Amino acid sequence: AQKVTQAQTEISVVEKEDVTLDCVYETRDTTYYLFWYKQPPSGELVFLIRRNSFDEQNEISGRYSWNFQKSTSSFNFTITASQVVDSAVYFCALSNDYKLSFGAGTTVTVRA
């Protein structure tokens, strides 16, 4: 069975603060894929990043960065210098057979 836990339900920050979203996963598979999706207030699900289980390199994309640590089964996401437009629900997800198992999501509110 697969499980994704996002322990933070809501995070509120002031613009320009950094915010880190935690994601812990459980799986018995040795090959799997991790994802982050963003759901803005408009409701659509927007893909942010994909990682496979053999690639533990951290990644940076603009103000977004991801830290994958297989030893702790974590795949955390940091937004640097947050902006109001970053306000959304962020979902971490796990897949090993095409099916995505989503975490409960973390609602990020960035105040001006």
Added chain:
Amino acid sequence: DAGVIQSPRHEVTEMGQEVTLRCKPISGHDYLFWYRQTMMRGLELLIYFNNNVPIDDSGMPEDRFSAKMPNASFSTLKIQPSEPRDSAVYFCASSDRDRNTEAFFGQGTRLTVV
């Protein structure tokens, strides 16, 4: 590419009525997924297809739910009869055969059953 297209965007129906949600996946994608999002249960997979064939429907809640994919460019999710607890946002997503690719989601259909 226009992305995954779902219709309608919003649907309000009375309990007991039949509801049909529609999805057009991204051209060339081999996999199609139906997800449901509710406050109580979050995002959960209902069913997915590979090359138009249903592979796993273990997430379909009841016999009232059925899904079809008559061809590579169209899928439907039908609820008959609908109940208030079916109210949710239903997402369709598609991806291609490479496991390394992400699923692209449609904008969802917000269903309200009154």
